[in-house]
Amino acid sequence: MSEPRTARGAETKRRIVAAAEEVFSEQGYQQASVLRITERAGVGQGTFYLYFASKLDLFEALVDDLNRRVRQAMSEGAARGSTRAEAEAAGFRAFFAFAAEHPAVFRVMREAEQVAPAAMRRHYERIAASYAEGLEAARVAGEIGDVDPEVAAWALMGIGEMVGMRWVLWPHQDGETAPQVPKAVLDQMMRLIHGALDAKEDA
Amino acid sequence: MSEPRTARGAETKRRIVAAAEEVFSEQGYQQASVLRITERAGVGQGTFYLYFASKLDLFEALVDDLNRRVRQAMSEGAARGSTRAEAEAAGFRAFFAFAAEHPAVFRVMREAEQVAPAAMRRHYERIAASYAEGLEAARVAGEIGDVDPEVAAWALMGIGEMVGMRWVLWPHQDGETAPQVPKAVLDQMMRLIHGALDAKEDA
Amino acid sequence: MSEPRTARGAETKRRIVAAAEEVFSEQGYQQASVLRITERAGVGQGTFYLYFASKLDLFEALVDDLNRRVRQAMSEGAARGSTRAEAEAAGFRAFFAFAAEHPAVFRVMREAEQVAPAAMRRHYERIAASYAEGLEAARVAGEIGDVDPEVAAWALMGIGEMVGMRWVLWPHQDGETAPQVPKAVLDQMMRLIHGALDAKEDA
Amino acid sequence: MSEPRTARGAETKRRIVAAAEEVFSEQGYQQASVLRITERAGVGQGTFYLYFASKLDLFEALVDDLNRRVRQAMSEGAARGSTRAEAEAAGFRAFFAFAAEHPAVFRVMREAEQVAPAAMRRHYERIAASYAEGLEAARVAGEIGDVDPEVAAWALMGIGEMVGMRWVLWPHQDGETAPQVPKAVLDQMMRLIHGALDAKEDA
């Protein structure tokens, strides 16, 4: 197992990761045998071990890859909002859109709890850190109330996860056009979030 | 496979379910072989199939069982609060306490996404329905703002899940005394929730 | 395991044998578990071992039982023919009728080759002996040619088996009315047999 | 499971089929575990599933393989006879010789009744069709009487089966030199057959 040394090798590795995302997402970690992944990728079974030390190694690589891509999508989304509140909503919209395209971001991550716990923690911690950073800046700028950025970050992430699972993943039938979270739901959700963050004092 | 017809049989079945909660939680669905479960339960391997049609059948039974118990714990907890806000906080505390005792409520459920998706949906839907009912009553009574009870229910559940995973499950080392969510975190979390629900108007 | 000592016990044993004929015939020796047989018989699983030492013991008992009954049916059939030729045809007709009612006489016997070879040999040898005896008497009486009764007996039995399998067993769908060998086929078959037996000289 | 793509693979598959004929014949379908077959073939247990989808799949392949070989042997045998009657006797001799070498042709086929009924029917139907064709030609040529070729074909096949079982299979002890049907028995049998087929008129 080693890094590809030629363009052909790099392409082969890329195809294996792409196949893995599909197969892990459709069938879960255990059902997704190395054979099925290599068949989907159109390479021989032995080829797998040129680029990955083990099935678990590939899984962890996929977790990290998904994490990188979902954060990228979210920050690009958020960049399109002109106000803080708009950026926030746009970030969530981008997350839901990514999840609709890549249900693996739910399915693989949830299974990762048992399969690759460290990789799974990294995933959530990175997203939370990113949220927390934005919240802290907003707090300092007085755009939101005096909330604890870390707790708020995890709370917001939990809301996104659960709403996404409920309104993106579950209506999603494999092969069907990916659904969007209904506008009314998204609006209600953002209203709750703004209420939570704007709170200046409380009981 | 059938229901036990004697007291001895009922006791045997109970021991298998208890063993399964431990083993599934520690090792995950795939690693938790039927042999390991029956050894933990102290019964023969074949005995398993007197009471469960398959390993999956037991898993689904466990999901439903955990769901029943966690809802029971939450409603008992909530009953101890005298005001609505106190009841809410007490419900979350009860949830976190249950999760500390039964980490399976996170681990098994997350894995259920791939293993027994229908059972897993039932779990979340039942909890959400319970939350939504309480929120609707509070809304009608004017105790909270004019929120959509269903969206709010899923949002609250997401917060509980994520905070629980971060502050109960992760610090939890198997065998070690079960941790509590730090008071400061719980307070911050409740403050966010109250802010979200009390919102009277919004952008 | 022992003989029943009461009328109730005798009835229980009878029900087990009757259930076994059905289940062995439908599912084969291996698929026919003791549990399935006792369920069909409407008795408890342990009850089986009051009357049979093992599953194999029951199977052998069933082979012998079927053998007794098929020979009984054939000799009763043959007794209805007034001439030798008529008796012969009537014997075959009775065999086919029995086989239609009791496909086990094919299915169980064929499987017995591997499961209980001694019992299976007894079955064929007894029928052959019976045929041979009749043929020898007919030969002495000059009713048939100078054939070797033993070879002829096995040949006739082979014809009956194969024609029965082809025209009784195969058209037979479980649950459907039992078929008869078409008259034209039976006539052709008897013509061949008479030709074979009447042969006085040959190349 | 797929066809071998290299010479090495083809050789491995061949060894598995050869081992299967022995083991199925000696021990029967159920006792012949995949492990026992692969041990006899000298390959790993998993290798089996490279070439066969299941134990049953191999069994059916073996039934078809035996059928092909026994028909080949019979037609080669028959080709050595110069007259029709001689060809017929030579065909039976070839069948008995094959059966002596390959008792599986009885044992496997008889068990196939329960295990793989469709494959077993194919076996008998192919042989019968072959017989019937020859008989029809002989009938048209006036070499035999006016018999129904299909009924006669099944009758002849039944004779061959039963005589073969009685005088080839049963005297056969595994490992011992393969027996031949005694000449006297074969002569008697052919005499019966000629009598049957030459019949010009009958009741």
Add this chain to the structure above:
DNA sequence: AATGAATGAGCATTCATTCAT
């Protein structure tokens, strides 16, 4: 006489991984 509970041996099948080419 009858039975339901219990068991452990046995088996078909899957699969991650290694290796020779």
Add this chain to the structure above:
DNA sequence: AATGAATGAATGCTCATTCAT
């Protein structure tokens, strides 16, 4: 770089049989 062949450990499940009641 690529691959198909090979493997053996692991596992879910079945089942004949025993036994306490």
